[in-house]
Amino acid sequence: MGFAVTETQRTLVENVRRFVRTEIIPLEHELDPDESELSAPVLAGLVAKTKQMGLYNLDVPEELGGVGADTVTRTLLAMEMSQHRAGLYSPCYGAFGQPDMAQLYEATDEQKERYLFPILRGEKRSFFALTEPAGGSDPARAIETRAKRDGSDWIINGNKTFISGADTADFGLVFARTGDQGSGRDGITCFIVDADTPGLTVRRVIHTLRSGHYPTELVFEDVRVPAEAVLGEIGQGFSMATERLTKNRIPYSAGCLGVAMMAHRMAVEYAGTRSVFGSKLAEHEGIQWMLVDSEIELRSAAALTLDAAERADSGRPFRTEVAIAKIVATETAGRVVDRAIQIHGGYGVTKDLPLERWYRELRIRRIGEGSTETQKMIVSRDMLKGRYTSWIDR
């Protein structure tokens, strides 16, 4: 464990920090406190600025027109990009590009022209349909959606749930069981499905304590797609999905730490100015200890997250490290924001401050992208099967 932040990374971080403070936070005075979307012209103005700054499509490889930032750099930037009111779910409201659809890097040239490049240009929106009503933590077994061959076409039937953004998307990656190619993880294939395909219905938005985000329920009734809709190889869709899920947990964790860092900074500042019982809050030991606990936990979680990112970049196995980082970052962020609310007292729970929103939304982060318990299962399996060596034995 341990690495130095390069000069380039430091400059990028400072640029993003300035962008958040000068471009994003002032916009939020006009928004509803729970809103996570800006009007199209305002967002277009922000995108023009990030493109000018060379920060658009950070995750995307350079050969596809992106920045091609490595995982450590993206992790450092994710911590900065999330330090605003809606930070957890849309880094600066999408000003830095749309959610990564890395699976499409493996697409055919024709698929790239039709789906990937419009996404990278910000012209199309997509959804990622893996989770089903039967379960999300164990998708290899829970997937009941089926795709059957009919001549050269495929016909998809089933249900998906908790699918973000499907109500406004142009197309989605849909994972379905293609039974004769094997069971479990080997029997799942990824299809690119246009949102207006007959038989595909968005049944409802699922309302949660998450603000300004729109998970949906989808129904597939005899949805017919051509053979060209298969992404990658038949039966290999699950490997494609898990690769994305594992790597995504790093910036996901970093985003949690970003809002927690901002909450912690707010708590330190407030404790230094607010007087109670004749002295500043910060002069009371109970408050001092809360601030120190938050500082220690944040430093520890950031170190674990960056360690996982560094391993991912170096080509070494990183699944276990990511799982550990995800647990620690999401749990830590929740505790830090909780303390910040406590220090702010009544103001902490108002919509005048972003703390109450972060508090609610961080709760979901202990479930989304693999729950804490699922991550522990990954760590324990890897430890017990010898796939992971404890840091002390390395």
Next chain:
Amino acid sequence: MTKPWTALTAENVAPVPASVGVFEIADESGLIAIDFAGGNSLFGLRGALQEWLGTSPGLSFRYERTNAYLSRYRELVQVFTNETGAVPRNLTGVDAPAGRIRPN
């Protein structure tokens, strides 16, 4: 929405809760507006509905208290758009929620 349509009068709006939520306005031709009272609203649903008082005769309203007002608002607009092919009158020409939902 499960609440019944109610005539939009000062007496009927007065007991509406000052909480966040969504509401719909109708005239004799049918539904004309879908909107929400969010975290910035003064007196929540009650305040938002009071702004409609006196704008036009014969209006009625119904509302739903919900902390998930943004997603519920978006859903109501999307279902309306799917059924009628247009956004409610109050959202014409503005940045209305896009997309369609077809409950089944």
